[in-house]
Amino acid sequence: MKFSVDHAEGSQPITILRLEGDLDASNFETVIEEGTRLHGEGTSHLLIDLRAVPFMGSSGLVALHSLALLLAGGAGDDLASGWEAQHAIARAVEGGMQSQLKVLVSPDPDSSLARVMDRTGMNRFIEVCTDEATAIAAF
């Protein structure tokens, strides 16, 4: 997994974390670590660019959810408990779309990433955009 970081100005400063490579159980913790590092450096609004991520498993969802909680002032997920993460996602969906983390994906609705987001309801919790300018304007 490769990372690069850009910055953009929307209605507030936005950090763009670009990922390259598959996101699965072998490397999702590095995404949490990188997002946590950016948060520690002052990032409050984060756009995660997943357009160069050909595959994402449930561990990727845990990473996204954990960072969303972190940005919202929470402590993140218990990484040992996928079940709890599922429940937390369900609660978050009930709570509506959160505002400080968005993801940017390729426009293919049948990509594995889109299917994972859809099947778990994560796309009702984290806004999924297919265009960078739209994503930045959405913050």
Place this chain on the structure above:
Amino acid sequence: MLPDTPTSLRRSLRIPRAELTDLAGIRGFLDAAATDLGADGLAIRDLVIAANEAVANIIRHGYRGSPGPIDVIVERQPDAIVVRLRDEAPTFDPTTVPAPDLTVPLEERRAGGLGVYLTRTCVDDVTHLPVGGNELTLVKKLAAGERGAAG
């Protein structure tokens, strides 16, 4: 026991010491095997998602992070692609994991539920056999246009 499937309709991969870093290679094998056996892109994506979660759970929870053997077998049946995952971990039947339910109290929740949930939703059938370890069978039915197109 595996049913009697002609060799031409079966692809297999054995990983003697599977670790999480093997997931990408297993996904690549599944993609190539299912393509070779006549599945279309959408069915392949769902199968890969489902099997990836199941294999990750075998490594993380079955073998508890220590390397262990996993066999991945992909078979073409007349109306479906079947993936069998065999391991030598302690017997665990993921089909018994309850579906996510907000009414379940905290002490009854189990790790791995998110992966199991994805596995179930991406294929048409999931069955488990305790065979001196575990054999997990994932069945993805093919659309009418794909049937009889095995290569």
